[in-house]
Amino acid sequence: MGVKGLNALIKDHSPGAIKEFQLKNLFGRKIAIDASMCLYQYLIAVRQGDGQNLTNDKGEITSHLSGMFYRTLRMVENGIKPVYVFDGKPPVLKGGELEKRYLRKEEAIKKMEDAKEEGSAEDILKFEKRMVRVSREHNDEAKKLLELMGIPYINAPCEAEAQCAELARGGKVFAAASEDMDTICYSPPYLLRHLTFSEARKIPIDQIDCKTAIEGFEMDKKTFIDLCILLGCDYCETIKGVGPVTAFKLIKEHGSIDNIVKFINDNPDKTKYKLPENWPYEEARELFLNPDITPCSELSFKWKEPDLEGMIEFMVNDKGFSEDRVKSGYEKLKKGLKTGVQGRLDGFFKVVPKKEDDKKRKAKDTKTNGKKKARK
The missing domain is CATH 3.40.50.1010 (5'-nuclease)
Incomplete structure (x- = not known):
């Protein structure tokens, strides 16, 4: 969702x-x-x-x-x-x-x-x-x-x-x-x-x-996650009567769901909002902050040569796809997945920020002017 x-x-x-x-x-x-x-x-x-x-x-x-x-x-x-x-x-x-x-x-x-x-x-x-x-x-x-x-x-x-x-x-x-x-x-x-x-x-x-x-x-990350929970996620219900605009307003005013819950509980006559019963927003927050994942350091993967015979057996003979289209797809994969694909230009060149560039130019001018004065 x-x-x-x-x-x-x-x-x-x-x-x-x-x-x-x-x-x-x-x-x-x-x-x-x-x-x-x-x-x-x-x-x-x-x-x-x-x-x-x-x-x-x-x-x-x-x-x-x-x-x-x-x-x-x-x-x-x-x-x-x-x-x-x-x-x-x-x-x-x-x-x-x-x-x-x-x-x-x-x-x-x-x-x-x-x-x-x-x-x-x-x-x-x-x-x-x-x-x-x-x-x-x-x-x-x-x-x-x-x-x-x-x-x-x-x-x-x-x-x-x-x-x-x-x-x-x-x-x-x-x-x-x-x-x-x-x-x-x-x-x-x-x-x-x-x-x-x-x-x-x-x-x-x-x-x-x-x-x-x-x-x-x-917002910081934790506050942003609280906003997302208020908006509606897969892990828990939302506060009845709170849509996107109101959720954003409440977070900006109170800073966290904890404070919003306290505000609603302490002011039952001043607000129309109703909290869900046994609302597990803290558990939902924890799932976003510390999700169950496999660390990058433990993962490796690579793109390999496609298997034409296997593709024909599975896609054509078993699943009824066009053999010509599967063969055409194989050729495109073989060409596109070659190792050493040309890299992006932004991977080869470093863009020097304008301010840094100006500083280098001024330093060079100063150095040049200093040499000229020395010669005089």
Whole structure:
């Protein structure tokens, strides 16, 4: 789910933190990608003309594989080296959110059955998309495909976006890529959004400078995390009646959730806000401050030569993909994943700040003038 309303707040209070790019602008970058989020997107977006998931002759869904294959190819063609990170075991606190999702799925199933009786194709498709869930089989098939493509992946011990942020902080990759705005709470240098969108050619990629975003709010990391919890995250409920604007206002006035809770409890007649019962905001804060991750120092990965025979066996013979397209994809991977990919220009040259440049020039002039006077 991410954090509700955070993107809009950043645009309002830290507009300089967000820059828009095209895929080609990320040439030469290594990027850690939230794989579970990608698969969910693909299962929803990659569909046939009638709105149904892609399937093979055996009726097996292949939308997730199609999305993973072609989106990864597009990145590699543009000089990007992706590493995918898969979710591990969810935190105990996330159980409530998962239960809500299950109930919404059950409700969607019932409504879809009603829509079938009424013959509304549009409603059927709408409720069908609400039922989408990424299964263990989807994950396993995606991992097998990535192995055959020569693309590395990592199994996170817990939340994928937290592990992506760790890889970026540790310098293993340039940025973390996810649609979940709560990734910023884990402090990667940069968060990339829309990188794996099916409409990537139309929708620009947002690059969010996480440090600049938080500084624009005039908050430290802990206060920013409190704001995100107030806005709404996967770990606990929000305060009833508190939307994004009010959440920002309350944090700025009181400085922390602890103080907000005290204010509400001490002034029941002066405020309309109602705290959730047994609200575990402190535990949620701790999950953001100290997430369960594998340290960068314990991780290594590399991009390998793709396996053409394996790709044909799995993608063509088993999953029903076009052999010509798979072979074409193999050639693109082979070319794009060669070791020693040309680096970015900003990796070769150091830009000297103007002030420093001026100081050096003045020092040189002074030295030159001194020599002239000495000669006289």
